[in-house]
Amino acid sequence: MSTHAQSQAQPQPHADPSQESATYRRYLSAVLLHGHAGAKACGLGATDLYALNVLDLGGPMTPGELGARTGLTTGPTTRLVDRLEAAGYVRRVPSPDDRRKVIVEPVGRPAELDRVLAPARRRLGELLGSYPPEQRAVLFDYFARATEAYREAAEQLRDPEE
Amino acid sequence: MSTHAQSQAQPQPHADPSQESATYRRYLSAVLLHGHAGAKACGLGATDLYALNVLDLGGPMTPGELGARTGLTTGPTTRLVDRLEAAGYVRRVPSPDDRRKVIVEPVGRPAELDRVLAPARRRLGELLGSYPPEQRAVLFDYFARATEAYREAAEQLRDPEE
């Protein structure tokens, strides 16, 4: 097993679409499983991981915005930012144009999380590097498009009526 | 925006590898975000989603095995299976060869979870369908290989010494 990354020029196509569906679902499960396991290994709760992903996708934002996107009221939001700040994942910066506001921005290198995710990153990097450039271009084209689709779907799950 | 799924025959390759890395990280964040949002919309806790993914990847197993893979002791494991069974996601089946054992198996259609994830599935299905067959083959080749990589990485996160 694990003789991956041979990557012949023409990977055999799946004949059966339902087989494709099962393959894709298992793939998503594995991605989620790995994300959860990594967060747990860092002592991060589910909400903390969620918020980090929100920040990763949405960029720096105020605690109010972060709380709204995470589905929390102001109390838990403050404590959430406290936890993330204490763990070194984010930083509070005063807003330049409104002194009531605070900007929560991700810190450059979340060391602990990066450390536990490093083995997977390395393996996936090798896997991606094993494809010829034109195939890798297809993969990254998909990644970029899928990111948008998932992000919008997640937003609609959060605010079903909007 | 959202003019996806045009998929020219040759998507432009990324010139900068660090750009690739950022694209990939954002993609993973979006996948995780969508998974969390879906679970939350169904009233599933983080552990419940984790366990469902374990079952999806590992197939039917005993509560003991599920608890071990989820990192729980026996008490919470029983309640976890109780919750999943009450919500209609899994079923307890007596083991045919050892009457002490119980097999936890996923139920065919977890209706609620499927319902909330359906919009994303549909959009991603359209996206995948928009690629010509040989490019789609590359994508599914990647999905299958990446599944193994993530699964093994998640296992090593759970049992760092093994």
Next chain:
DNA sequence: CCTAATCTCTTCTCTAAAGAAGAGGAATCC
């Protein structure tokens, strides 16, 4: 200017889920 609205943070309370310890039934080994 003085009032109203907005943003963050604090305190108190409450619920959901995890751990620890142990009971009961079933299989295995001598």
Next chain:
DNA sequence: GGATTCCTCTTCTTTAGAGAAGAGATTAGG
């Protein structure tokens, strides 16, 4: 066939995290 081991489930206790309500500081509007 009797003792030991194994698997699941139950009970009790504890902790982490969420909601509600309000205080303090700052901005906007009449």
